[in-house]
Amino acid sequence: MGGGVSGDGARTGATSGRTVSGRARSGGAASDGAVSDAGTVARGARAEDAAGKDPTREAWQVAAAVLDPELPVLTIADLGVLRDVRVDHTGRVEVVITPTYSGCPAMDAIRADIRAALVGHGFGDVTVTTVLSPPWTTDWISEAGRTALREYGIAPPARRGGPVLVPLTVRCPRCGSTDTRQVSRFGSTACKSLRACNACLEPFEHVRTL
Numbered sequence: 001m002g003g004g005v006s007g008d009g010a011r012t013g014a015t016s017g018r019t020v021s022g023r024a025r026s027g028g029a030a031s032d033g034a035v036s037d038a039g040t041v042a043r044g045a046r047a048e049d050a051a052g053k054d055p056t057r058e059a060w061q062v063a064a065a066v067l068d069p070e071l072p073v074l075t076i077a078d079l080g081v082l083r084d085v086r087v088d089h090t091g092r093v094e095v096v097i098t099p100t101y102s103g104c105p106a107m108d109a110i111r112a113d114i115r116a117a118l119v120g121h122g123f124g125d126v127t128v129t130t131v132l133s134p135p136w137t138t139d140w141i142s143e144a145g146r147t148a149l150r151e152y153g154i155a156p157p158a159r160r161g162g163p164v165l166v167p168l169t170v171r172c173p174r175c176g177s178t179d180t181r182q183v184s185r186f187g188s189t190a191c192k193s194l195r196a197c198n199a200c201l202e203p204f205e206h207v208r209t210l
Contacts, residue, residue, distance in 0.1 A: 055123075059093050060085040062121045069109045070189050071207075073152040076110060080140025083131060092125040093118055098136045100191055138209050149173070155195070155206040170206050172197035180204075 063085055064077035076082045076097065084096035095114050099107045111128040118126045138157035141149075146156040150173045169178045177199035184194040187205040196203045 055091065056085060056087045058121070059087050059095075059118060059123060062117050062123075063095050063114050066110065066113045066117055068106065069113075070106045071149070071154070073148045073154075074141075074145050076114075078142045078145030078148065080136060080142070080145075081110065087123075090125070091123065092127070093123045094127045094129060096129050096131055098131050098134075100136050102132060102135075138207060141207075149207065153204055154192070155204060157207045157209040160209060170195055172200060172202070173204055174202050175200040 064075055064082055066076050066082075068074045068076055068079050068081070071079065079100070081097050081100065082095070083098050084094075086094045086096075088094075095118070097107070097110065097114070107130065111130075114128050115126045137160065139160050141156065149156045153173050155170050155173045170180050171178050172180050172195075175197060177197055179198040180195050181198060182193055183196050183203065186192070187194040191208060192205045193208055194203065195206050
């Protein structure tokens with residue numbers, strides 16, 4: 001999973017110079033290196049092309065549309081994993097991502113999907129950098145992402161901002177009942193638990209609040 005700027009994680013549409021970012025980059029970074037294609041670098045090197053497109057915005061939109069392999073109803077932008085996208089004057093793209101937790105097995109697939117998507121859109125030199133600090137939190141999941149989870153039958157996590165609340169129950173995403181119980185602390189992935197509804201008798205997964 002890889003499961004918010006306060007609350008919503010990465011945001012599309014915000015530009016600052018040559019960077020479109022969901023959060024300011026901080027902490028240590030580990031780069032997985034660059035993937036280059038000499039035949040397409042010339043096309044990728046575009047400050048403002050003839051059609052008037054902003055390459056940074058375009059690169060952000062392409063990266064933001066990549067789906068999370070473990071929660072395919074969420075893009076990595078809605079999940080809050082996508083932190084930053086930069087395009088320099090040569091057309092080189094750097095994408096900054098933060099895993100939902102250290103060691104998340106989905107990150108290799110996400111990095112590969114980001115590179116493939118950007119190269120497929122004419123960006124020939126792509127680097128994906130992993131940043132662990134600040135750590136990802138479920139507060140970074142966007143409102144659109146929370147709605148998508150609920151409609152998919154997965155209970156979204158509670159928000160951690162403000163007073164610390166002790167959740168007594170989790171609302172069933174299928175019938176809305178609060179009469180639910182935890183069946184297993186872990187579901188199909190480490191960041192989800194398995195629950196069941198006593199009202200509609202349906203099982204469901206819950207993204208745990210982190």
